[in-house]
Amino acid sequence: MLTRRGPALLSWLLLAFAIVWVAIKAFGQGFGISGNGPQFVITALNGVSLAALYFITASGFTLIFGLMRVVNMAHGSLYLLGGYVALDLVNHGMGWWGAMVLAALITGAVGLLVHQALLRWNQGQDLRQALITIAVATILADQMIVHFGATPSSLTPPAELANSIGLGLYHLEYPVFRLFIIGAALVVALVLWLVIRFTRFGMIVRAGVDDRAMTSSLGINVPLVFGGAFFIGAALAGLGGVMGGTILSLAPGQDDQFLLSSLVVVIVGGLGSLRGAAVGALLLGLIEQLSAVYLPQQFTNDSILLTFILLVVVLAVRPQGLFGRRT
Amino acid sequence: MTATAAAPMLRSRGLSRYFGAVPALHGVDLEVLPGERRAILGPNGAGKSTLFNLIAGDLAPSEGTVELFGRDVTVLAVRKRARLGLGRTYQTSRVLGGLSVEDNLYLAVLGARRGHLRLLRGGSERAIRKRAREVAEQVGLADRQHAVAGSLSHGEQRQLEIGLALAPSPRLLMLDEPAAGLSRAERLSLTKMLLELDREVTLIIIEHDMDVALTVAEHVTMLHQGEKLLEGTPQEIRANKMVHDLYLGNTHGEG
Numbered sequence: 001m002l003t004r005r006g007p008a009l010l011s012w013l014l015l016a017f018a019i020v021w022v023a024i025k026a027f028g029q030g031f032g033i034s035g036n037g038p039q040f041v042i043t044a045l046n047g048v049s050l051a052a053l054y055f056i057t058a059s060g061f062t063l064i065f066g067l068m069r070v071v072n073m074a075h076g077s078l079y080l081l082g083g084y085v086a087l088d089l090v091n092h093g094m095g096w097w098g099a100m101v102l103a104a105l106i107t108g109a110v111g112l113l114v115h116q117a118l119l120r121w122n123q124g125q126d127l128r129q130a131l132i133t134i135a136v137a138t139i140l141a142d143q144m145i146v147h148f149g150a151t152p153s154s155l156t157p158p159a160e161l162a163n164s165i166g167l168g169l170y171h172l173e174y175p176v177f178r179l180f181i182i183g184a185a186l187v188v189a190l191v192l193w194l195v196i197r198f199t200r201f202g203m204i205v206r207a208g209v210d211d212r213a214m215t216s217s218l219g220i221n222v223p224l225v226f227g228g229a230f231f232i233g234a235a236l237a238g239l240g241g242v243m244g245g246t247i248l249s250l251a252p253g254q255d256d257q258f259l260l261s262s263l264v265v266v267i268v269g270g271l272g273s274l275r276g277a278a279v280g281a282l283l284l285g286l287i288e289q290l291s292a293v294y295l296p297q298q299f300t301n302d303s304i305l306l307t308f309i310l311l312v313v314v315l316a317v318r319p320q321g322l323f324g325r326r327t
Numbered sequence: 328m329t330a331t332a333a334a335p336m337l338r339s340r341g342l343s344r345y346f347g348a349v350p351a352l353h354g355v356d357l358e359v360l361p362g363e364r365r366a367i368l369g370p371n372g373a374g375k376s377t378l379f380n381l382i383a384g385d386l387a388p389s390e391g392t393v394e395l396f397g398r399d400v401t402v403l404a405v406r407k408r409a410r411l412g413l414g415r416t417y418q419t420s421r422v423l424g425g426l427s428v429e430d431n432l433y434l435a436v437l438g439a440r441r442g443h444l445r446l447l448r449g450g451s452e453r454a455i456r457k458r459a460r461e462v463a464e465q466v467g468l469a470d471r472q473h474a475v476a477g478s479l480s481h482g483e484q485r486q487l488e489i490g491l492a493l494a495p496s497p498r499l500l501m502l503d504e505p506a507a508g509l510s511r512a513e514r515l516s517l518t519k520m521l522l523e524l525d526r527e528v529t530l531i532i533i534e535h536d537m538d539v540a541l542t543v544a545e546h547v548t549m550l551h552q553g554e555k556l557l558e559g560t561p562q563e564i565r566a567n568k569m570v571h572d573l574y575l576g577n578t579h580g581e582g
Binding site: 200203204206207209210211214215217218219220 | 405406409410421422423424425426430433434435437438439452491495
């Protein structure tokens with residue numbers, strides 16, 4: 001275990017301080033309904049549902065990186081593309097559910113195309129692949145402005161998920177759709193885990209993450225498996241885009257936003273680790289939401305800094321990420 | 328030895344490899360017959376591993392030709408040579424540390440099969456699992472099948488590596504220092520396993536440990552400074568004074 005004791009101690013202290021701070025702010029006036037408890041519950045749920053969205057998007061990113069060592073800089077563009085495609089389909093009369101499935105598949109196909117047409121020939125050349133995906137991201141961003149405009153738009157959740165539901169706590173109500181995203185993230189995590197743990201495809205993925213050259217020397221057709229993984233990774237970005245386009249908005253700039261959040265999530269969690277992506281997403285989502293509410297008033301605008309403090313602390317203590325492997 | 332009966336499994340002619348101007352291997356002729364057990368000996372830097380890499384295709388020769396199973400493979404890619412029936416291990420340990428022993432062997436069997444492209448479990452699943460378990464038993468890892476390869480002892484990892492090379496049922500098996508770093512007991516069980524190896528499989532072994540090499544091999548090729556110094560039976564090698572001075576004397580008290 002590569003852990004540095006000094007920074008580790010400091011980061012535990014920081015975490016403890018943050019928890020105590022939030023606890024005092026939230027429940028300092030007691031647990032009654034007149035205190036700040038209700039606000040805390042809503043903020044925490046917002047954090048967890050945002051984390052769920054980050055996880056869905058970043059799980060695809062970490063899958064692609066873990067297997068191929070490709071830092072897919074077009075991942076955010078695929079996220080936004082998924083959202084826009086779903087919006088287009090809905091505008092053409094398709095239901096939200098159908099649009100979600102089709103948009104994810106189309107985004108996956110675009111990802112597969114990028115891999116087969118551009119990346120496959122540059123296997124192992126990390127810098128070149130990063131540059132290629134940046135080019136793809138730039139082209140996609142411009143094309144999306146041409147086709148979908150630059151005014152923010154968003155998807156309407158399907159009728160059955162559009163309401164709010166009582167939480168049975170402080171008489172609070174919460175949007176069903178945000179709870180649905182949390183459920184969707186759990187399903188994505190479960191399915192990915194089952195596929196990686198119990199299928200032949202998943203075994204090859206694990207072997208490839210372990211030692212790509214060795215797996216290939218056993219005679220396994222690694223490029224084919226890579227293509228499949230790229231499809232799944234891109235489809236997950238698209239799925240994230242549909243969810244994000246429903247609770248947030250679809251607009252130029254969202255692509256960079258979600259590329260950045262995916263990067264933070266997998267760097268914190270450890271590149272290539274699914275468990276790491278889950279923990280990283282949870283940390284990022286909670287920190288973003290809680291800091292916006294619980295930082296002292298004069299620092300509220302600096303809440304974005306906390307995200308990077310998280311990054312710095314993790315890199316100082318465990319440079320390979322919380323669940324990452326040393327390479 | 329029925330030298331005239333069958334075509335050689337391996338034949339090299341004038342095989343050379345230069346790194347810059349330095350010859351790592353120079354003009355080596357080698358002929359290994361079906362079912363033979365051959366040891367390649369020589370001090371460090373004699374060119375043993377270079378010879379293996381040239382035969383397996385990991386290195387391209389500067390001069391000379393390599394024939395496997397009666398076919399000229401001098402310019403054939405590594406994977407294609409493996410498909411023809413060549414299996415090998417490397418000097419340094421190479422296993423998939425995050426997977427179980429059984430899964431390691433499973434992938435090695437899978438990789439050698441055509442139609443392994445079907446990514447989901449197909450009809451051949453049971454056959455592949457069965458073969459993986461057979462190999463685990465053969466290399467003495469039957470009771471360690473579910474252990475994660477990374478948690479195995481060094482000796483067990485080397486056993487697994489031999490298993491990985493054996494899994495695709497090669498006709499020619501090349502082992503690069505399989506006894507390196509093994510305990511005395513592990514070396515004994517390795518020797519036993521190699522002696523029990525099916526005669527369908529031809530074996531070439533690079534080994535520093537004389538007990539293992541000269542027990543397993545029926546035929547020894549001695550390399551020195553990139554050239555073939557002499558060939559003979561283990562008895563002839565043990566008796567040869569030049570070999571003693573060069574090699575045996577240094578590593579083995581009385582030889």
